């Protein structure tokens with residue numbers, strides 16, 4: 344039976360980031376995913392925010408052109424423009440990025456096991472026997488980076504996500520939209536109950552999608568309706584659809600109990616998504632960097648106290664305002680009310696607040712914010 348220091352289930356952004364950092368510390372790492380290729384079945388739009396681009400080494404050729412412009416539309420399609428002096432967003436070429444990070448993992452010594460599902464694990468003699476669809480391996484520590492509906496979380500007896508929105512989008516090439524690259528965000532509780540519909544256009548790729556509480560809408564039907572509604576804003580008649588993406592987004596905030604002496608959770612499995620914007624890529628990078636430090640420390644000392652810093656309870660305290668904003672967003676279920684809300688966003692104070700939501704830099708707590716004598720700051724990696 345093969346023997347590893349750390350076994351990571353899930354090779355999304357969270358699992359890949361953590362695997363390469365742990366392997367660079369000299370640990371024996373196994374990375375497992377049920378997909379046969381990481382550029383298949385992608386379920387994210389892939390918009391990276393400025394803060395992530397500044398703090399982490401996302402390869403430039405895996406990112407589209409920069410976006411500074413945001414247009415917000417009310418249900419009646421009244422628009423409001425926001426322009427930043429900075430390059431705020433870039434849409435990741437996610438298939439390419441996952442493959443690049445996987446190459447870096449393998450180069451650092453990670454053992455890669457594609458087309459393999461995690462089935463469960465048992466604890467034996469201070470180690471874990473991890474049952475995979477292809478074999479059983481032993482590991483000192485197990486990491487669940489297996490997405491929003493994590494089987495690893497359940498088996499480790501850690502917390503589980505309970506509040507979701509669902510997102511579905513089509514990706515097009517060859518779309519012409521006048522003006523510079525931009526994000527177009529549409530508030531409409533019928534098409535996107537509790538969230539937004541969007542067009543993310545960087546001049547090369549155009550993502551057209553809707554998101555919302557699944558109990559309140561039919562996502563594919565809403566997407567069709569949305570396409571028809573924006574026909575005067577974006578002409579998709581001659582555009583080539585290259586992909587369809589969809590997935591669950593946990594929006595209940597980072598879970599409280601995300602680590603124990605057998606394992607921990609990363610990314611969506613940990614609920615590490617902004618409850619307000621539903622952005623999860625920045626938290627993937629940040630939480631995985633912290634996890635790599637904490638797990639490296641714990642495996643070298645064996646002291647459970649080293650894990651105490653990896654606590655959702657500590658993170659949640661910094662999420663209070665975004666959790667409130669989510670509650671407000673989910674309760675706005677009437678178009679007239681949202682129309683009114685959009686109108687008052689023209690007042691300077693509320694306009695500044697909206698700018699802050701689009702261009703603010705607080706996505707997930709910095710690793711440096713966590714108070715541990717062991718943890719060095721996480722910079723570019």
Ligand SMILES: Cc1cc2nc3c(=O)[nH]c(=O)nc-3n(C[C@H](O)[C@H](O)[C@H](O)COP(=O)(O)OP(=O)(O)OC[C@H]3O[C@@H](n4cnc5c(N)ncnc54)[C@H](O)[C@@H]3O)c2cc1C
Pocket residue numbers: 352353354355356357358375376377378386387388389390391459460461462488489490491494509510511512552588589590591592609610611612615616621622623624625627
């Ligand atoms: C439609 C949509 C659009 C989004 N757009 C954005 C955006 O623009 N910007 C942003 O910041 N966030 C966005 N998000 C959120 C963001 O994509 C996620 O938070 C992030 O991708 C989560 O990464 P992850 O690595 O935690 O999980 P995932 O990317 O879900 O990776 C989990 C991996 O685990 C594997 N897996 C699962 N179960 C098993 C098992 N039992 N055995 C083996 N492997 C398993 C899966 O195959 C998968 O590869 C979006 C989400 C959706 C659904």
